[in-house]
Amino acid sequence: MVNYLIEIISRIIVASTPLYIATLGELYTERSGVINLGVEGLFVLGASTAFTITILTENLYIAMLATLILGFIVGGIHGFITAYLKGREILSGLAVTLFSYGLASIVGRPYVGLSLPVRLNLTANYHIILLLIILSSIVSWIILFKLKAGVIIRASGEDPSSAFVMGINVDKVRMLTTMIGSGLATVAGAIYTLGYIQVWTEGAGAGWGWIAIANVIVSLWNPLLTPVFSLLYGGVNSMVWMLQLPPYNVSPYLLGTTPYLTTLITLLIIVATPIRKHVRPPSALGIKFEREERTI
Amino acid sequence: MKIIIRRRFVEPPYLKFTLTILAIIISLIISMLIIYATASIPPTKFLYSIYSGLIDPSTLRYLIPLTLSGLGLILPYKAGVWNIGSEGQLLAGAIATTYIALYILPKNIVGYIGIPIILIASVLAGGGYALIAGYLKAKFNLNEILSTLMLNYIMIGLGNYLVYGPWRGETQYGYPRTDIIPNQLWINPIQFGGINVNPVFIPTIIIVAAAMHYLFKNTRIGYEIKVYGLNPDAALHSGISKTKIILVTMFLSGALAGLAGAAEILSIHRQLIRVQDVSAGYGYMAILVTWLSRMDPLATILSGYLVSALIASGYTLQIIAGLTIGAVNLFVGGLLILTTALDFLLKYEVKLKW
Numbered sequence: 001m002v003n004y005l006i007e008i009i010s011r012i013i014v015a016s017t018p019l020y021i022a023t024l025g026e027l028y029t030e031r032s033g034v035i036n037l038g039v040e041g042l043f044v045l046g047a048s049t050a051f052t053i054t055i056l057t058e059n060l061y062i063a064m065l066a067t068l069i070l071g072f073i074v075g076g077i078h079g080f081i082t083a084y085l086k087g088r089e090i091l092s093g094l095a096v097t098l099f100s101y102g103l104a105s106i107v108g109r110p111y112v113g114l115s116l117p118v119r120l121n122l123t124a125n126y127h128i129i130l131l132l133i134i135l136s137s138i139v140s141w142i143i144l145f146k147l148k149a150g151v152i153i154r155a156s157g158e159d160p161s162s163a164f165v166m167g168i169n170v171d172k173v174r175m176l177t178t179m180i181g182s183g184l185a186t187v188a189g190a191i192y193t194l195g196y197i198q199v200w201t202e203g204a205g206a207g208w209g210w211i212a213i214a215n216v217i218v219s220l221w222n223p224l225l226t227p228v229f230s231l232l233y234g235g236v237n238s239m240v241w242m243l244q245l246p247p248y249n250v251s252p253y254l255l256g257t258t259p260y261l262t263t264l265i266t267l268l269i270i271v272a273t274p275i276r277k278h279v280r281p282p283s284a285l286g287i288k289f290e291r292e293e294r295t296i
Numbered sequence: 297m298k299i300i301i302r303r304r305f306v307e308p309p310y311l312k313f314t315l316t317i318l319a320i321i322i323s324l325i326i327s328m329l330i331i332y333a334t335a336s337i338p339p340t341k342f343l344y345s346i347y348s349g350l351i352d353p354s355t356l357r358y359l360i361p362l363t364l365s366g367l368g369l370i371l372p373y374k375a376g377v378w379n380i381g382s383e384g385q386l387l388a389g390a391i392a393t394t395y396i397a398l399y400i401l402p403k404n405i406v407g408y409i410g411i412p413i414i415l416i417a418s419v420l421a422g423g424g425y426a427l428i429a430g431y432l433k434a435k436f437n438l439n440e441i442l443s444t445l446m447l448n449y450i451m452i453g454l455g456n457y458l459v460y461g462p463w464r465g466e467t468q469y470g471y472p473r474t475d476i477i478p479n480q481l482w483i484n485p486i487q488f489g490g491i492n493v494n495p496v497f498i499p500t501i502i503i504v505a506a507a508m509h510y511l512f513k514n515t516r517i518g519y520e521i522k523v524y525g526l527n528p529d530a531a532l533h534s535g536i537s538k539t540k541i542i543l544v545t546m547f548l549s550g551a552l553a554g555l556a557g558a559a560e561i562l563s564i565h566r567q568l569i570r571v572q573d574v575s576a577g578y579g580y581m582a583i584l585v586t587w588l589s590r591m592d593p594l595a596t597i598l599s600g601y602l603v604s605a606l607i608a609s610g611y612t613l614q615i616i617a618g619l620t621i622g623a624v625n626l627f628v629g630g631l632l633i634l635t636t637a638l639d640f641l642l643k644y645e646v647k648l649k650w
Contacts, residue, residue, distance in 0.1 A: 085640040095632030102626025257453030
């Protein structure tokens with residue numbers, strides 16, 4: 001019984017880890033005022049590149065590092081368009097997602113169906129991972145709310161004009177947080193294939209990025225709440241497959257919709273109940289900062 | 297050397313058009329280099345596939361779903377409402393079409409009664425599905441980007457559940473697809489100047505594009521949509537109803553996407569198949585169609601043709617170079633990235649000074 005419980009708990013934690021990492025990255029990005037819909041594509045791209053590089057080099061660390069750098073580069077495109085070129089960030093984010101979908105499919109295609117030569121054993125170390133999740137969320141809270149770096153990030157997301165007057169390079173801050181968020185999204189994708197599903201097929205990891213973006217809203221832009229909801233989604237997503245077996249025999253295609261249904265319902269609970277008083281997105285989220293328009 | 301960036305007050309003529317052409321050329325070069333580097337497909341093969349996509353008459357086959365959904369998206373996007381759910385709304389239309397054709401209409405119904413009923417049902421299904429997200433936004437201010445995305449995945453799951461489960465056809469040898477809809481409900485192409493043309497949906501596209509052009513030029517609701525998109529606060533103060541704008545634009549865009557779903561079933565598949573084979577991401581590609589035309593209804597037909605040619609060339613590459621069709625997203629995404637990036641030159645003047 002105890003073993004069974006431990007197995008379930010470890011499975012939930014492993015399923016939640018990629019989502020948690022992607023959410024944390026997007027949280028930093030949104031705190032600086034940028035919405036990055038590219039997270040979805042970058043997650044899928046990370047999943048495919050990490051798989052391919054692990055097969056080629058048989059080294060998990062090289063794979064993770066290469067994936068991180070790729071995330072910085074591809075996510076940097078979105079950062080550059082939003083921060084410096086003042087482009088439409090919804091479109092730019094979707095564009096990065098579609099572009100990454102395409103790239104992921106080309107990169108992974110020759111190795112589809114192969115098995116990994118080395119594996120990231122997360123299940124055995126679930127307690128360490130849980131500890132890391134909780135620690136990183138506390139550290140993120142300290143960074144964002146207690147350190148100068150966090151003040152700079154939040155100022156760029158709340159009131160970029162005042163931040164600029166105080167000598168903060170808002171464009172640079174937004175570029176950097178977008179790159180950090182994108183890098184974390186690709187690494188999350190890497191952990192998803194290397195540690196969780198351990199195979200790659202076309203479209204592996206699709207949909208998780210959207211849930212991560214929704215998860216930022218659900219955790220009210222607060223890193224301390226992020227682990228809670230990541231574990232909830234991870235739990236729902238890993239447990240729901242049991243209903244596929246007898247005596248329940250629910251169709252796997254219907255079960256596949258549960259993460260999205262859960263996300264939609266959670267979002268609805270957040271905005272349609274008194275919790276909505278606590279929903280306070282960064283004031284300048286999704287709003288361009290253009291110096292020409294500042295009021296003196 | 298100094299770079300001077302200044303805000304433009306007057307937009308030079310033809311700049312939009314020039315930038316669009318520039319975006320197309322640059323993104324094609326980048327895609328060519330990327331697939332040469334990662335999949336070692338030589339540039340000549342790539343260019344040949346693009347060329348054959350542009351002149352191949354079968355490109356018109358993708359034009360129908362893309363342009364219909366793309367035309368629909370103009371409405372919410374002009375109002376600043378981000379409907380990303382065309383994919384789910386298209387599938388809702390396709391599922392409704394199959395349901396009406398197989399399970400509701402009598403088997404011997406005549407085409408000119410049955411087809412209009414089906415088309416109305418698909419419009420209501422697509423529009424109704426979009427209204428869920430529209431209602432949640434109007435009532436609770438729930439982010440429509442996320443709700444439409446979630447609804448896409450829910451409809452994908454539902455569609456696959458139906459074809460693998462209760463709707464799996466008795467005459468299909470266990471394949472995941474429904475029975476074929478009655479013969480008289482098919483919409484067959486007609487020969488027009490040596491090209492196969494869809495006799496229902498190609499005229500529909502032209503009529504919808506013209507109607508939408510008229511809507512934005514001459515009607516009150518079109519004007520209200522534009523004002524709301526440009527400045528929501530000013531619009532609310534001048535008595536424009538936010539709820540009305542959101543619900544109308546969401547319903548109409550969903551309705552056109554639903555019609556695209558009906559088009560796919562009635563004129564191509566004739567049965568519901570796995571949803572990823574009904575729509576290979578047309579709902580997402582339609583976003584590119586809309587933005588490439590800069591939300592001009594008449595230009596949407598042209599941009600629809602271009603994106604269809606990209607899909608057709610993707611299929612050519614699949615055959616001659618063994619790429620999967622997912623690679624089309626590389627061209628589509630690259631083109632959308634370039635379009636958004638080059639918008640900078642539309643808003644700002646960049647001058648070099650020595």
